[in-house]
């Protein structure tokens with residue numbers, strides 16, 4: 001595997017209101033993130049609301065320009081390419097939005113919505129675009145007659161399928177899903193996750209998935225990056241992460257997952273990114289904190305077996321009482337995944353899923 005997308009020391013600041021005197025205040029939404037997304041993997045980015053997941057994803061696909069650091073696509077520095085030269089990158093990196101309804105133009109038919117990115121990128125003739133749109137709609141489980149209908153005529157799951165077909169239209173190599181299933185009913189979530197998994201295999205895609213739900217992430221990711229207040233605090237293969245996270249924040253996140261059997265709950269709210277604590281940003285909420293944690297920022301260190309952790313005490317914590325293991329999918333959810341797969345095998349993708 002090689003790095004498709006690489007972040008090097010990315011920093012992104014936003015205005016954080018005005019102070020009475022002096023310059024406008026800034027908050028650092030992404031604070032020194034380095035990361036390599038490997039070809040063909042599914043990388044999950046997790047963390048509490050506001051920790052910078054979406055900002056990081058937007059930096060990676062150059063929907064935002066960083067204040068510091070670099071973004072590399074297939075080894076090429078694309079950090080400061082002007083919009084006029086971002087066309088190939090826009091083709092290669094596509095976004096799946098959380099709320100498919102708000103991301104789809106209600107006045108366009110579904111067929112036209114899937115054709116539009118191809119037209120925008122000057123791909124194929126009108127007939128070729130039409131044929132490809134129909135093929136993509138079929139591939140995501142919609143029928144040819146759906147092409148003439150409008151987004152409001154579809155269920156949430158079907159609209160997300162349209163969003164996925166549209167994202168695939170330009171032949172991207174990387175798909176980024178920002179909470180791609182969190183707006184959907186639980187039963188439909190499983191179908192869309194399985195669809196993404198199948199598409200990933202068929203099209204040789206690399207997936208970056210932002211999600212709150214660790215059950216979803218456990219089911220679909222190869223690696224997990226945990227963010228806290230703009231920084232990555234743990235990066236690990238999903239299997240070892242879910243067998244026992246090392247960073248105290250990651251352990252608390254996993255322990256808080258329904259079905260994980262509890263464990264030390266997270267104390268308090270995350271601090272404001274406009275006024276982060278010194279040292280380790282988690283130390284005020286950390287049950288393992290000691291004085292040095294308030295003084296210096298622990299670096300994200302490789303600790304073997306492809307894992308990295310930003311904690312001075314990871315070794316003692318890892319060797320301590322068993323880490324909370326993330327719950328497996330509930331039996332009901334697992335059965336739904338299996339059912340969906342069976343249905344696809346038996347009838348093909350046009351079996352009108354929700």
Ligand SMILES: Nc1ncnc2c1ncn2[C@@H]1O[C@H](COP(=O)(O)OP(=O)(O)OP(=O)(O)O)[C@@H](O)[C@H]1O
Pocket residue numbers: 014015029047048049050051052053054055056273
């Ligand atoms: N365009 C913007 N202008 C000002 N502040 C922003 C902007 N975008 C994000 N922020 C702030 O940056 C921080 C990180 O936001 P971001 O959306 O990246 O977090 P997140 O982890 O994706 O959160 P969520 O899970 O709630 O979407 C938040 O404090 C947010 O308010």
